[in-house]
Amino acid sequence: MTDLPSHTERQLGLVIDLDTCVGCHACVVACKGWNTQSQPSPLSDQDPRGAAPSGTFLNRVHAYEVTPQTGAAQVVHFPKSCLHCADAPCVTVCPTGASFKRAEDGIVLVNESECIGCGLCAWACPYGAREMDMAEGVMKKCTLCVDRIYNETLPEQDREPACVRTCPAGARHFGDLSDPESAVSLLVEARGGMDLMPEQGTRPANKYLPPRPRDSWEGEVDLLAPWLEPVAEEPRGLLGWIDRTLARL
Amino acid sequence: MHPAPSLILFTTLSGLGFGLLAWLCVTLSPPEGMAALAWLALAYALCLSGLAASAMHLIRRERALKAFRQWRTSWLSREAWAALVTLLLGGGFGLSLLLGHPLLPLGWLTGLAALGTVFCTAMIYAQLKSVPRWHHGSTPALFLAYALTGGALLYGQTWPTLVLLALTAALQIWVWIDGDRRLARSGTTLASATGLGTEGSPRALFPPHTGSNYLLREMVFVVARRHLLKLRVLAVLLAFALPAALLLATAVSYFNFICLALYVAGVLLSRWLFFAEAEHVVGLYYGR
Numbered sequence: 001m002t003d004l005p006s007h008t009e010r011q012l013g014l015v016i017d018l019d020t021c022v023g024c025h026a027c028v029v030a031c032k033g034w035n036t037q038s039q040p041s042p043l044s045d046q047d048p049r050g051a052a053p054s055g056t057f058l059n060r061v062h063a064y065e066v067t068p069q070t071g072a073a074q075v076v077h078f079p080k081s082c083l084h085c086a087d088a089p090c091v092t093v094c095p096t097g098a099s100f101k102r103a104e105d106g107i108v109l110v111n112e113s114e115c116i117g118c119g120l121c122a123w124a125c126p127y128g129a130r131e132m133d134m135a136e137g138v139m140k141k142c143t144l145c146v147d148r149i150y151n152e153t154l155p156e157q158d159r160e161p162a163c164v165r166t167c168p169a170g171a172r173h174f175g176d177l178s179d180p181e182s183a184v185s186l187l188v189e190a191r192g193g194m195d196l197m198p199e200q201g202t203r204p205a206n207k208y209l210p211p212r213p214r215d216s217w218e219g220e221v222d223l224l225a226p227w228l229e230p231v232a233e234e235p236r237g238l239l240g241w242i243d244r245t246l247a248r249l
Numbered sequence: 250m251h252p253a254p255s256l257i258l259f260t261t262l263s264g265l266g267f268g269l270l271a272w273l274c275v276t277l278s279p280p281e282g283m284a285a286l287a288w289l290a291l292a293y294a295l296c297l298s299g300l301a302a303s304a305m306h307l308i309r310r311e312r313a314l315k316a317f318r319q320w321r322t323s324w325l326s327r328e329a330w331a332a333l334v335t336l337l338l339g340g341g342f343g344l345s346l347l348l349g350h351p352l353l354p355l356g357w358l359t360g361l362a363a364l365g366t367v368f369c370t371a372m373i374y375a376q377l378k379s380v381p382r383w384h385h386g387s388t389p390a391l392f393l394a395y396a397l398t399g400g401a402l403l404y405g406q407t408w409p410t411l412v413l414l415a416l417t418a419a420l421q422i423w424v425w426i427d428g429d430r431r432l433a434r435s436g437t438t439l440a441s442a443t444g445l446g447t448e449g450s451p452r453a454l455f456p457p458h459t460g461s462n463y464l465l466r467e468m469v470f471v472v473a474r475r476h477l478l479k480l481r482v483l484a485v486l487l488a489f490a491l492p493a494a495l496l497l498a499t500a501v502s503y504f505n506f507i508c509l510a511l512y513v514a515g516v517l518l519s520r521w522l523f524f525a526e527a528e529h530v531v532g533l534y535y536g537r
Protein backbone atom coordinates (compact mmCIF):
# COMPACT_ATOMS: atom_id res chain seq x y z
CA MET A 1 0.00 0.00 0.00
CA THR A 2 1.25 3.46 -0.76
CA ASP A 3 0.00 4.85 2.53
CA LEU A 4 2.99 6.13 4.45
CA PRO A 5 3.62 4.25 7.70
CA SER A 6 2.38 6.27 10.68
CA HIS A 7 5.52 5.33 12.59
CA THR A 8 8.84 3.79 11.64
CA GLU A 9 10.73 1.69 14.19
CA ARG A 10 14.00 3.12 12.93
CA GLN A 11 14.86 5.74 10.31
CA LEU A 12 18.04 4.82 8.52
CA GLY A 13 19.66 7.49 6.42
CA LEU A 14 22.79 9.34 5.43
CA VAL A 15 24.55 12.35 6.86
CA ILE A 16 26.57 14.17 4.21
CA ASP A 17 29.34 16.52 5.23
CA LEU A 18 29.57 19.41 2.77
CA ASP A 19 32.69 20.60 4.57
CA THR A 20 34.77 17.55 3.74
CA CYS A 21 33.34 16.41 0.41
CA VAL A 22 36.04 16.92 -2.20
CA GLY A 23 33.83 16.22 -5.22
CA CYS A 24 35.73 13.14 -6.41
CA HIS A 25 32.54 11.31 -7.53
CA ALA A 26 33.80 8.03 -6.02
CA CYS A 27 30.39 7.61 -4.35
CA VAL A 28 28.69 8.01 -7.73
CA VAL A 29 30.84 5.29 -9.25
CA ALA A 30 30.55 2.96 -6.25
CA CYS A 31 26.76 3.41 -6.23
CA LYS A 32 26.46 2.69 -9.93
CA GLY A 33 28.83 -0.27 -9.63
CA TRP A 34 27.01 -1.93 -6.74
CA ASN A 35 23.46 -1.23 -7.83
CA THR A 36 23.95 -2.24 -11.45
CA GLN A 37 24.72 -5.80 -10.35
CA SER A 38 22.64 -6.22 -7.21
CA GLN A 39 19.21 -5.05 -8.33
CA PRO A 40 16.62 -7.09 -10.26
CA SER A 41 17.78 -5.27 -13.42
CA PRO A 42 20.99 -3.32 -14.16
CA LEU A 43 21.15 0.48 -14.03
CA SER A 44 21.12 0.94 -17.77
CA ASP A 45 22.96 3.47 -19.90
CA GLN A 46 21.83 4.67 -23.28
CA ASP A 47 24.40 5.36 -25.99
CA PRO A 48 27.19 5.03 -23.39
CA ARG A 49 30.07 5.36 -25.85
CA GLY A 50 28.28 7.45 -28.45
CA ALA A 51 27.77 11.13 -29.05
CA ALA A 52 25.02 11.69 -26.47
CA PRO A 53 25.57 9.32 -23.55
CA SER A 54 22.93 9.23 -20.83
CA GLY A 55 22.26 6.83 -18.00
CA THR A 56 20.52 5.97 -14.77
CA PHE A 57 22.29 7.09 -11.60
CA LEU A 58 21.01 7.00 -8.03
CA ASN A 59 23.54 9.48 -6.70
CA ARG A 60 24.96 12.57 -8.37
CA VAL A 61 27.41 15.23 -7.21
CA HIS A 62 26.66 18.87 -8.00
CA ALA A 63 29.03 21.78 -7.39
CA TYR A 64 28.05 25.22 -6.18
CA GLU A 65 29.89 28.45 -5.67
CA VAL A 66 28.85 30.31 -2.53
CA THR A 67 29.67 34.01 -2.44
CA PRO A 68 29.50 35.53 1.04
CA GLN A 69 28.72 39.20 1.70
CA THR A 70 32.43 39.84 2.18
CA GLY A 71 35.43 37.74 1.32
CA ALA A 72 36.19 35.18 -1.28
CA ALA A 73 33.74 32.77 -2.88
CA GLN A 74 33.87 29.14 -1.86
CA VAL A 75 33.23 25.98 -3.87
CA VAL A 76 30.94 23.42 -2.26
CA HIS A 77 30.63 19.90 -3.66
CA PHE A 78 27.13 18.63 -3.15
CA PRO A 79 26.26 14.90 -3.39
CA LYS A 80 22.56 14.25 -3.78
CA SER A 81 20.63 10.98 -3.58
CA CYS A 82 17.25 9.89 -2.15
CA LEU A 83 16.66 11.51 1.25
CA HIS A 84 14.25 8.78 2.46
CA CYS A 85 11.70 11.37 3.59
CA ALA A 86 9.27 10.75 6.44
CA ASP A 87 6.52 12.40 4.34
CA ALA A 88 7.72 11.05 1.01
CA PRO A 89 5.53 12.57 -1.75
CA CYS A 90 6.84 9.98 -4.23
CA VAL A 91 5.19 7.16 -2.25
CA THR A 92 1.65 8.51 -1.95
CA VAL A 93 1.31 9.46 -5.65
CA CYS A 94 2.15 5.93 -6.85
CA PRO A 95 -0.99 4.37 -8.39
CA THR A 96 0.18 0.75 -8.14
CA GLY A 97 1.82 0.43 -4.74
CA ALA A 98 5.23 -0.16 -6.33
CA SER A 99 6.62 2.74 -4.31
CA PHE A 100 6.64 2.22 -0.57
CA LYS A 101 8.28 3.24 2.70
CA ARG A 102 9.29 0.46 5.05
CA ALA A 103 7.88 0.66 8.58
CA GLU A 104 10.84 -1.23 10.09
CA ASP A 105 13.68 1.05 8.96
CA GLY A 106 12.13 3.95 7.00
CA ILE A 107 13.82 3.09 3.69
CA VAL A 108 11.86 4.19 0.59
CA LEU A 109 11.94 1.49 -2.09
CA VAL A 110 10.45 0.63 -5.49
CA ASN A 111 9.13 -2.84 -6.23
CA GLU A 112 10.25 -3.09 -9.84
CA SER A 113 7.78 -5.80 -10.82
CA GLU A 114 4.84 -3.56 -9.84
CA CYS A 115 6.07 -0.35 -11.54
CA ILE A 116 4.17 0.72 -14.67
CA GLY A 117 6.71 3.43 -15.59
CA CYS A 118 4.29 6.36 -15.38
CA GLY A 119 6.98 8.63 -13.93
CA LEU A 120 4.64 10.42 -11.52
CA CYS A 121 6.83 9.64 -8.47
CA ALA A 122 9.83 11.31 -10.16
CA TRP A 123 7.63 14.37 -10.76
CA ALA A 124 6.52 14.39 -7.12
CA CYS A 125 10.08 14.27 -5.75
CA PRO A 126 11.42 17.83 -5.35
CA TYR A 127 15.01 16.59 -5.12
CA GLY A 128 15.29 14.70 -8.41
CA ALA A 129 16.17 11.53 -6.55
CA ARG A 130 14.35 9.14 -8.88
CA GLU A 131 15.37 8.30 -12.41
CA MET A 132 13.55 6.23 -15.00
CA ASP A 133 15.58 3.33 -16.31
CA MET A 134 14.97 3.68 -20.03
CA ALA A 135 15.96 0.08 -20.81
CA GLU A 136 13.83 -1.54 -18.13
CA GLY A 137 10.97 1.00 -18.20
CA VAL A 138 10.76 1.16 -14.40
CA MET A 139 11.71 3.77 -11.83
CA LYS A 140 15.04 3.41 -10.04
CA LYS A 141 16.13 5.01 -6.80
CA CYS A 142 18.61 4.77 -3.94
CA THR A 143 17.85 1.70 -1.81
CA LEU A 144 20.27 2.77 0.91
CA CYS A 145 22.00 -0.45 -0.25
CA VAL A 146 19.36 -2.50 1.53
CA ASP A 147 21.10 -5.57 0.08
CA ARG A 148 24.40 -4.65 1.82
CA ILE A 149 23.39 -3.28 5.20
CA TYR A 150 21.62 -6.49 6.33
CA ASN A 151 23.81 -8.84 4.31
CA GLU A 152 25.44 -11.30 6.69
CA THR A 153 27.57 -12.83 3.96
CA LEU A 154 29.51 -9.56 3.75
CA PRO A 155 32.25 -8.71 6.24
CA GLU A 156 31.00 -6.49 9.07
CA GLN A 157 32.72 -3.32 7.79
CA ASP A 158 31.06 -3.67 4.38
CA ARG A 159 27.52 -3.64 5.79
CA GLU A 160 26.93 -0.01 4.94
CA PRO A 161 25.87 1.72 1.70
CA ALA A 162 28.44 1.50 -1.11
CA CYS A 163 28.75 5.29 -1.27
CA VAL A 164 29.58 5.52 2.44
CA ARG A 165 32.00 2.59 2.30
CA THR A 166 33.92 4.09 -0.61
CA CYS A 167 34.10 7.79 0.34
CA PRO A 168 37.82 8.60 0.68
CA ALA A 169 37.12 11.88 2.50
CA GLY A 170 34.84 10.44 5.17
CA ALA A 171 32.16 12.86 4.06
CA ARG A 172 29.33 10.32 4.18
CA HIS A 173 27.92 8.74 7.32
CA PHE A 174 25.23 6.08 7.68
CA GLY A 175 23.07 5.30 10.67
CA ASP A 176 19.74 5.49 12.50
CA LEU A 177 18.58 9.09 12.57
CA SER A 178 15.55 8.31 14.75
CA ASP A 179 17.84 7.34 17.65
CA PRO A 180 19.04 10.58 19.32
CA GLU A 181 22.06 8.73 20.76
CA SER A 182 23.30 7.28 17.46
CA ALA A 183 26.62 8.50 16.05
CA VAL A 184 24.90 10.17 13.09
CA SER A 185 22.35 11.96 15.30
CA LEU A 186 25.12 13.26 17.56
CA LEU A 187 27.03 14.44 14.48
CA VAL A 188 23.94 16.26 13.18
CA GLU A 189 23.46 17.84 16.60
CA ALA A 190 27.09 18.94 16.87
CA ARG A 191 27.42 20.35 13.37
CA GLY A 192 23.96 21.85 12.87
CA GLY A 193 22.80 19.35 10.26
CA MET A 194 20.09 20.70 7.99
CA ASP A 195 17.18 19.55 5.82
CA LEU A 196 17.05 20.32 2.10
CA MET A 197 13.96 22.27 0.98
CA PRO A 198 12.26 22.22 4.41
CA GLU A 199 9.42 24.32 2.92
CA GLN A 200 8.40 21.37 0.74
CA GLY A 201 7.25 19.56 3.89
CA THR A 202 8.89 16.24 3.01
CA ARG A 203 10.74 15.85 6.34
CA PRO A 204 13.83 14.21 4.80
CA ALA A 205 15.80 11.66 6.83
CA ASN A 206 19.17 12.50 5.24
CA LYS A 207 20.87 15.52 6.76
CA TYR A 208 23.54 17.83 5.33
CA LEU A 209 26.31 19.30 7.46
CA PRO A 210 27.04 22.88 6.36
CA PRO A 211 30.58 23.84 5.31
CA ARG A 212 32.64 25.39 8.09
CA PRO A 213 33.78 29.00 7.56
CA ARG A 214 37.02 29.14 5.62
CA ASP A 215 40.12 31.08 6.64
CA SER A 216 40.55 34.42 4.92
CA TRP A 217 43.83 35.99 3.86
CA GLU A 218 42.75 39.57 4.26
CA GLY A 219 44.64 41.47 6.95
CA GLU A 220 46.76 38.47 7.73
CA VAL A 221 50.57 38.50 7.90
CA ASP A 222 52.27 35.34 6.80
CA LEU A 223 55.49 34.88 8.82
CA LEU A 224 57.13 32.94 6.03
CA ALA A 225 56.19 35.36 3.26
CA PRO A 226 59.30 37.61 3.53
CA TRP A 227 61.52 34.55 3.03
CA LEU A 228 59.73 33.77 -0.19
CA GLU A 229 60.54 37.13 -1.77
CA PRO A 230 62.86 36.85 -4.80
CA VAL A 231 66.39 37.11 -3.40
CA ALA A 232 68.15 38.62 -6.43
CA GLU A 233 66.24 41.39 -8.18
CA GLU A 234 69.13 42.12 -10.55
CA PRO A 235 70.80 39.22 -12.31
CA ARG A 236 74.43 38.61 -11.33
CA GLY A 237 77.28 36.48 -12.62
CA LEU A 238 77.29 35.29 -16.23
CA LEU A 239 73.58 36.06 -16.66
CA GLY A 240 74.21 39.57 -15.27
CA TRP A 241 77.08 40.15 -17.70
CA ILE A 242 74.88 39.01 -20.66
CA ASP A 243 72.11 41.26 -19.42
CA ARG A 244 74.38 44.29 -19.11
CA THR A 245 76.08 43.62 -22.46
CA LEU A 246 72.77 43.21 -24.29
CA ALA A 247 71.52 46.43 -22.68
CA ARG A 248 74.60 48.34 -23.98
CA LEU A 249 74.12 47.23 -27.59
CA MET B 250 8.02 19.95 -17.49
CA HIS B 251 8.36 18.00 -20.71
CA PRO B 252 5.21 18.52 -22.80
CA ALA B 253 4.62 14.86 -23.67
CA PRO B 254 2.23 14.50 -26.65
CA SER B 255 0.55 11.55 -24.91
CA LEU B 256 -0.39 13.70 -21.90
CA ILE B 257 -1.51 16.68 -24.00
CA LEU B 258 -3.78 14.41 -26.05
CA PHE B 259 -4.99 12.60 -22.91
CA THR B 260 -6.04 15.74 -21.04
CA THR B 261 -7.50 17.44 -24.12
CA LEU B 262 -9.49 14.51 -25.52
CA SER B 263 -10.74 13.10 -22.22
CA GLY B 264 -11.62 16.64 -21.08
CA LEU B 265 -13.74 17.12 -24.21
CA GLY B 266 -15.29 13.67 -23.89
CA PHE B 267 -16.23 13.92 -20.22
CA GLY B 268 -17.36 17.53 -20.76
CA LEU B 269 -19.69 16.39 -23.56
CA LEU B 270 -20.92 13.50 -21.41
CA ALA B 271 -21.70 15.93 -18.59
CA TRP B 272 -23.77 18.13 -20.92
CA LEU B 273 -25.57 15.13 -22.43
CA CYS B 274 -26.50 13.85 -18.98
CA VAL B 275 -27.70 17.04 -17.33
CA THR B 276 -29.51 18.65 -20.24
CA LEU B 277 -33.26 18.98 -19.62
CA SER B 278 -34.23 17.47 -22.95
CA PRO B 279 -31.75 14.67 -23.61
CA PRO B 280 -31.59 13.14 -27.10
CA GLU B 281 -33.43 9.90 -27.57
CA GLY B 282 -33.14 6.84 -29.76
CA MET B 283 -30.43 6.80 -32.41
CA ALA B 284 -29.50 10.45 -31.80
CA ALA B 285 -28.70 9.56 -28.19
CA LEU B 286 -26.60 6.64 -29.41
CA ALA B 287 -24.65 8.87 -31.81
CA TRP B 288 -23.94 11.50 -29.15
CA LEU B 289 -22.90 8.91 -26.60
CA ALA B 290 -20.70 7.19 -29.17
CA LEU B 291 -18.92 10.51 -29.83
CA ALA B 292 -18.44 11.18 -26.10
CA TYR B 293 -17.17 7.64 -25.48
CA ALA B 294 -14.84 7.81 -28.49
CA LEU B 295 -13.29 11.01 -27.10
CA CYS B 296 -13.03 9.66 -23.53
CA LEU B 297 -11.61 6.31 -24.58
CA SER B 298 -9.10 7.76 -27.04
CA GLY B 299 -7.97 10.15 -24.30
CA LEU B 300 -7.56 7.28 -21.86
CA ALA B 301 -5.72 5.28 -24.52
CA ALA B 302 -3.35 8.22 -24.99
CA SER B 303 -2.72 8.26 -21.23
CA ALA B 304 -1.88 4.54 -21.36
CA MET B 305 0.64 5.34 -24.11
CA HIS B 306 2.49 7.46 -21.56
CA LEU B 307 3.25 4.35 -19.50
CA ILE B 308 6.45 2.54 -20.38
CA ARG B 309 5.21 -0.81 -18.99
CA ARG B 310 1.76 -0.77 -20.58
CA GLU B 311 1.18 -4.46 -19.92
CA ARG B 312 0.93 -3.60 -16.20
CA ALA B 313 -1.54 -0.71 -16.70
CA LEU B 314 -4.36 -2.40 -14.76
CA LYS B 315 -2.25 -2.27 -11.58
CA ALA B 316 -2.95 1.49 -11.60
CA PHE B 317 -6.41 0.82 -10.11
CA ARG B 318 -5.00 -0.36 -6.80
CA GLN B 319 -3.94 2.68 -4.76
CA TRP B 320 -7.09 4.83 -4.85
CA ARG B 321 -6.66 5.63 -1.15
CA THR B 322 -3.64 7.88 -1.73
CA SER B 323 -3.05 8.28 -5.46
CA TRP B 324 -4.98 10.72 -7.67
CA LEU B 325 -3.85 8.77 -10.74
CA SER B 326 -5.55 5.69 -9.34
CA ARG B 327 -8.66 7.68 -8.40
CA GLU B 328 -8.77 9.07 -11.94
CA ALA B 329 -8.75 5.52 -13.34
CA TRP B 330 -11.66 4.52 -11.06
CA ALA B 331 -13.61 7.71 -11.75
CA ALA B 332 -13.29 7.18 -15.50
CA LEU B 333 -14.44 3.56 -15.22
CA VAL B 334 -17.42 4.42 -12.96
CA THR B 335 -18.43 7.32 -15.24
CA LEU B 336 -18.34 5.18 -18.36
CA LEU B 337 -20.39 2.43 -16.67
CA LEU B 338 -22.98 4.91 -15.33
CA GLY B 339 -23.10 6.61 -18.74
CA GLY B 340 -23.73 3.23 -20.32
CA GLY B 341 -26.74 2.72 -18.06
CA PHE B 342 -28.09 6.18 -18.77
CA GLY B 343 -27.46 5.71 -22.50
CA LEU B 344 -29.47 2.48 -22.44
CA SER B 345 -32.37 4.33 -20.80
CA LEU B 346 -32.18 7.02 -23.51
CA LEU B 347 -32.11 4.39 -26.24
CA LEU B 348 -35.21 2.74 -24.80
CA GLY B 349 -36.98 6.08 -24.66
CA HIS B 350 -37.35 6.15 -20.85
CA PRO B 351 -34.62 8.54 -19.66
CA LEU B 352 -33.64 7.94 -16.03
CA LEU B 353 -32.80 11.57 -15.28
CA PRO B 354 -31.33 11.01 -11.76
CA LEU B 355 -28.94 8.45 -13.29
CA GLY B 356 -28.04 11.13 -15.84
CA TRP B 357 -27.26 13.66 -13.15
CA LEU B 358 -25.12 11.10 -11.35
CA THR B 359 -23.26 10.39 -14.59
CA GLY B 360 -22.72 14.10 -15.17
CA LEU B 361 -21.36 14.50 -11.67
CA ALA B 362 -19.06 11.49 -12.14
CA ALA B 363 -17.82 12.89 -15.49
CA LEU B 364 -16.86 16.17 -13.83
CA GLY B 365 -15.34 14.20 -10.95
CA THR B 366 -13.13 12.40 -13.45
CA VAL B 367 -11.89 15.69 -14.90
CA PHE B 368 -11.26 16.90 -11.34
CA CYS B 369 -9.18 13.78 -10.59
CA THR B 370 -7.17 14.29 -13.80
CA ALA B 371 -6.38 17.86 -12.76
CA MET B 372 -5.49 16.78 -9.22
CA ILE B 373 -2.74 14.49 -10.60
CA TYR B 374 -0.96 17.75 -11.47
CA ALA B 375 -2.33 20.04 -8.76
CA GLN B 376 -1.14 17.72 -5.96
CA LEU B 377 2.54 18.16 -6.94
CA LYS B 378 4.12 20.57 -4.51
CA SER B 379 7.34 20.18 -6.48
CA VAL B 380 5.72 22.08 -9.39
CA PRO B 381 4.52 25.34 -7.76
CA ARG B 382 2.75 26.55 -10.91
CA TRP B 383 0.42 23.54 -10.76
CA HIS B 384 0.09 23.24 -6.98
CA HIS B 385 -2.93 25.51 -6.77
CA GLY B 386 -6.73 25.30 -6.62
CA SER B 387 -6.98 27.02 -9.99
CA THR B 388 -5.60 23.91 -11.76
CA PRO B 389 -8.75 21.75 -11.25
CA ALA B 390 -10.92 24.84 -11.80
CA LEU B 391 -9.26 25.46 -15.17
CA PHE B 392 -9.48 21.82 -16.26
CA LEU B 393 -13.20 21.76 -15.35
CA ALA B 394 -13.80 25.07 -17.16
CA TYR B 395 -12.12 23.79 -20.33
CA ALA B 396 -14.09 20.52 -20.18
CA LEU B 397 -17.45 22.26 -19.67
CA THR B 398 -16.72 24.80 -22.43
CA GLY B 399 -15.65 22.09 -24.88
CA GLY B 400 -18.69 19.98 -24.00
CA ALA B 401 -21.06 22.90 -24.50
CA LEU B 402 -19.45 23.77 -27.83
CA LEU B 403 -19.61 20.17 -29.02
CA TYR B 404 -23.23 19.79 -27.94
CA GLY B 405 -24.19 23.01 -29.77
CA GLN B 406 -25.30 25.02 -26.73
CA THR B 407 -24.61 28.46 -28.21
CA TRP B 408 -25.33 30.79 -25.31
CA PRO B 409 -23.85 28.60 -22.55
CA THR B 410 -20.81 28.20 -24.83
CA LEU B 411 -20.38 31.96 -25.21
CA VAL B 412 -20.64 32.54 -21.45
CA LEU B 413 -18.25 29.67 -20.72
CA LEU B 414 -15.77 30.85 -23.39
CA ALA B 415 -15.60 34.25 -21.69
CA LEU B 416 -15.29 32.77 -18.18
CA THR B 417 -12.67 30.18 -19.17
CA ALA B 418 -10.66 32.81 -21.07
CA ALA B 419 -10.66 35.09 -18.03
CA LEU B 420 -9.64 32.22 -15.74
CA GLN B 421 -6.91 31.06 -18.13
CA ILE B 422 -5.40 34.54 -18.45
CA TRP B 423 -5.43 35.01 -14.67
CA VAL B 424 -3.83 31.56 -14.20
CA TRP B 425 -1.02 32.51 -16.59
CA ILE B 426 -0.34 35.81 -14.83
CA ASP B 427 -0.61 34.39 -11.32
CA GLY B 428 1.27 31.23 -12.34
CA ASP B 429 4.31 33.29 -13.28
CA ARG B 430 4.67 34.29 -9.62
CA ARG B 431 4.00 30.94 -7.98
CA LEU B 432 7.58 29.60 -8.07
CA ALA B 433 8.82 32.73 -6.31
CA ARG B 434 5.91 32.55 -3.85
CA SER B 435 6.64 28.89 -3.00
CA GLY B 436 9.83 30.00 -1.24
CA THR B 437 11.89 27.22 -2.82
CA THR B 438 15.18 28.63 -4.12
CA LEU B 439 18.66 27.30 -4.77
CA ALA B 440 19.50 28.54 -1.26
CA SER B 441 16.76 26.41 0.36
CA ALA B 442 17.47 23.49 -1.98
CA THR B 443 21.12 23.33 -0.97
CA GLY B 444 20.89 24.81 2.53
CA LEU B 445 23.81 27.05 1.56
CA GLY B 446 21.89 30.32 1.94
CA THR B 447 23.33 31.10 5.38
CA GLU B 448 26.90 31.07 4.05
CA GLY B 449 26.19 33.47 1.19
CA SER B 450 24.48 33.36 -2.17
CA PRO B 451 24.91 30.04 -3.97
CA ARG B 452 25.24 29.64 -7.73
CA ALA B 453 25.36 26.41 -9.73
CA LEU B 454 28.99 26.08 -10.74
CA PHE B 455 29.03 22.88 -12.78
CA PRO B 456 26.53 20.07 -13.22
CA PRO B 457 27.06 16.48 -12.02
CA HIS B 458 27.20 15.15 -15.56
CA THR B 459 28.36 16.48 -18.91
CA GLY B 460 25.46 15.14 -20.96
CA SER B 461 21.73 15.22 -20.43
CA ASN B 462 19.75 12.89 -18.19
CA TYR B 463 16.21 11.82 -17.36
CA LEU B 464 15.73 14.64 -14.85
CA LEU B 465 16.71 17.35 -17.34
CA ARG B 466 14.70 15.85 -20.19
CA GLU B 467 11.58 15.26 -18.11
CA MET B 468 11.51 18.15 -15.64
CA VAL B 469 13.79 20.94 -16.83
CA PHE B 470 12.13 21.90 -20.11
CA VAL B 471 13.09 25.51 -20.85
CA VAL B 472 12.37 25.82 -24.58
CA ALA B 473 8.94 27.40 -24.13
CA ARG B 474 10.15 30.25 -21.95
CA ARG B 475 11.40 32.28 -24.95
CA HIS B 476 8.10 32.60 -26.83
CA LEU B 477 5.63 32.54 -23.96
CA LEU B 478 3.74 35.72 -24.75
CA LYS B 479 3.25 34.93 -28.45
CA LEU B 480 2.05 31.41 -27.69
CA ARG B 481 -0.35 32.64 -25.01
CA VAL B 482 -1.88 35.21 -27.36
CA LEU B 483 -2.22 32.54 -30.05
CA ALA B 484 -3.88 30.16 -27.57
CA VAL B 485 -6.40 32.84 -26.50
CA LEU B 486 -7.20 33.63 -30.14
CA LEU B 487 -7.66 30.00 -31.12
CA ALA B 488 -9.48 28.72 -28.05
CA PHE B 489 -11.66 31.69 -27.12
CA ALA B 490 -11.68 34.79 -29.35
CA LEU B 491 -12.17 33.18 -32.78
CA PRO B 492 -14.76 30.56 -31.72
CA ALA B 493 -16.72 33.26 -29.85
CA ALA B 494 -16.58 35.61 -32.85
CA LEU B 495 -17.72 32.86 -35.20
CA LEU B 496 -20.56 31.83 -32.90
CA LEU B 497 -21.73 35.44 -32.59
CA ALA B 498 -21.43 36.11 -36.34
CA THR B 499 -23.36 33.11 -37.56
CA ALA B 500 -25.61 32.79 -34.50
CA VAL B 501 -26.57 29.24 -35.35
CA SER B 502 -27.20 26.62 -32.72
CA TYR B 503 -26.13 23.61 -34.74
CA PHE B 504 -22.80 21.90 -34.74
CA ASN B 505 -20.14 24.28 -35.97
CA PHE B 506 -17.15 22.33 -37.17
CA ILE B 507 -14.78 25.28 -37.67
CA CYS B 508 -15.50 26.60 -34.19
CA LEU B 509 -14.75 23.22 -32.72
CA ALA B 510 -11.55 22.75 -34.72
CA LEU B 511 -10.31 26.17 -33.59
CA TYR B 512 -11.23 25.44 -29.98
CA VAL B 513 -9.50 22.04 -29.96
CA ALA B 514 -6.37 23.57 -31.50
CA GLY B 515 -6.45 26.29 -28.84
CA VAL B 516 -6.87 23.78 -26.03
CA LEU B 517 -4.02 21.66 -27.39
CA LEU B 518 -1.79 24.74 -27.43
CA SER B 519 -2.81 25.83 -23.95
CA ARG B 520 -2.16 22.29 -22.65
CA TRP B 521 1.26 22.34 -24.32
CA LEU B 522 1.92 25.58 -22.46
CA PHE B 523 0.52 24.07 -19.23
CA PHE B 524 3.28 21.45 -19.30
CA ALA B 525 6.04 23.41 -21.03
CA GLU B 526 5.79 26.45 -18.75
CA ALA B 527 5.69 24.51 -15.49
CA GLU B 528 8.91 24.80 -13.51
CA HIS B 529 9.90 21.79 -11.41
CA VAL B 530 11.99 22.76 -8.38
CA VAL B 531 14.64 20.17 -9.30
CA GLY B 532 15.69 22.61 -12.02
CA LEU B 533 17.08 24.83 -9.25
CA TYR B 534 19.79 22.23 -8.52
CA TYR B 535 20.90 22.67 -12.12
CA GLY B 536 20.73 26.46 -11.92
CA ARG B 537 17.73 26.63 -14.32
